[in-house]
Amino acid sequence: MASEKPYLAVTCTAPVNIAVIKYWGKRDEELILPINSSLSVTLHQDQLKTTTTAVISKDFTEDRIWLNGREEDIGQPRIQACLREIRRLARKRRSGDEEDPLPLSLNYKVHVASVNNFPTAAGLASSASGYACLAYALARVYGVESDLSEVARRGSGSACRSLYGGFVEWQMGEQADGKDSVARQVAPESHWPELRVLILVVSAEKKLTGSTVGMQTSVETSPLLRFRAEAVVPARMAEMIRYVKERNFQGFGELTMKDSNQFHATCLDTFPPISYLNDTSRRIIHLVHRFNAHHGQTKARFLKGLPVKPGRLSDELKAALGMDPTPGSIKYIIATQVGPGPQILDHPHAHLLGPDGLPKPTV
């Protein structure tokens, strides 16, 4: 809760999430409202997380932000959108109570520092965890207790799904003002303890088309995308939620693969076409299908695992896979599992900013 203290520091962490029913395409670029709902799995913060410290102080003269140790432009539109939205919510809360005058701290400038515990070069999307963490930290310093979906969403659409652990739905909403475009937890992280996630980090390639521009071009040029959003995703959302609730891996796995493929299909149907999958991606897809066929059921998917016991390939499986090895195509694997939503770190040494509001020197 905000107060009249001249200085307040809050540090929290937020998770990465991976969509199993994909979000791709906005119906409103400014409010970041999607053309279809999406469903994600929140990954465990022991392996992947963003840590953010937000400090407000009467002595700060301007808002400032440091990302992974480097000062960035606070004027960046998405960051500004989050800040404006949090401050609007803070004033709204306060002004609802006639007795309490608005605390001075609402006018304090904020310093924010954020770090990821996973390398940016790995190509793992950090905007979801980053903006969820930013929203969460700003809410704590400015005393906002309402739903943060909108704040996170204004930073990066999928960030609203990182506000919860476990299995999370981002309901697309219908209102033009986006008030009903919110995230909600479908099942907690404890719901499916046997589920594992493996991230296969593929060797870095040339710069790919960014999501924001990519999905905009897709909405503008792909006939298949519109059909997907209107006629395919709604039923898939219901189906996926059912598989999650029932812990039905066959159903969950097959539908996850189908939706990933369909998302990439709409990227290919874009003009100019977007190809996020490369030959290594296709080989991994091939490996998974052969692995599953060998076992006679859907057992594996793109993502899986944690500390992994040494495994053995039976000779039959080696024969069934039948692929020429391609050394070095996969750089490394991150094994993780389903995890919780954002956490607050209470201990003062967790803060990334010192009492002067500047980044602490890294040890």
Add this chain to the structure above:
Amino acid sequence: MASEKPYLAVTCTAPVNIAVIKYWGKRDEELILPINSSLSVTLHQDQLKTTTTAVISKDFTEDRIWLNGREEDIGQPRIQACLREIRRLARKRRSGDEEDPLPLSLNYKVHVASVNNFPTAAGLASSASGYACLAYALARVYGVESDLSEVARRGSGSACRSLYGGFVEWQMGEQADGKDSVARQVAPESHWPELRVLILVVSAEKKLTGSTVGMQTSVETSPLLRFRAEAVVPARMAEMIRYVKERNFQGFGELTMKDSNQFHATCLDTFPPISYLNDTSRRIIHLVHRFNAHHGQTKVAYTFDAGPNAVIFTLDDTVAEFVAAVRHSFPPESNGDKFLKGLPVKPGRLSDELKAALGMDPTPGSIKYIIATQVGPGPQILDHPHAHLLGPDGLPKPTV
């Protein structure tokens, strides 16, 4: 025309065609009826063709067939379907005329030999030219003069489009018996003389999913394919026909690329997914978009069938520069002068601006060679006896 001769030999040639509005998916597996119409460009036989000799003889005891010099199983269902259909049409024609008894030759067995002038290893689909040629040759020996769309189609769907030169439409039809699922010429080969076609033969890969199984799986599992067939293709067919008639390369090129991409999108939306495009295909796509962006207009267009080979459409004034761009980004390996086959291409130069605009790291050897060709005519009959692939004994002539 068939006759009572104890022996009759006919040799013809038929072209390859490349679809610019793609056919992918059947509504009837037996009659080979498609879920949407398609439009193609017939390529010139000087560069790509199938040559087929059909011989009927009173002395033959069974039907036989040789493909590229090797005897194949005549019982193969598609070949049988063509034979049955031709014989049915032959009998129908005859039985319409009460005066004329059915000629004995309708009961003669047939020997067929077929060769392509392009390597099978190039991954260029030869089933269209092959079955069109078979249909055409069989029609000549058995005296069938009606529309051959159905005969060719029963062999391989896209073969009906190889029955005509120039620009050809395969109308999907509506009838359940497929009688209205026919090919027709939209514009002749002389219509657009500046149009050129470059086939970029990409290095061979592991066996890919065959078209017949692939499109069946797509129809069964891809929601996007159904939508494409019902809601997207009909308007695209009308649009493409208009661009062809108007010789509008901008429109023709852009729509060709979009339809190729959408076809491959539906393959990716199939379960298990089908990926015919590989990294080289994607680099070629990238090259084309960069080349066009540099020129500020659509000067080059790509299309890909069920394989990584790229078919490039452009106008004759752009060929030299684009080939230079391909050489620069995909340097040929040692066989430098065999890199370009087919129509002669003037040496082209890449400006420094274009090199910079392309901005791609060269990948040597990714493209094996290029075949340069143009729009061409439909099937031809070869009159000279030495063109026959089978001797008087009905067996393949020894190759010189």
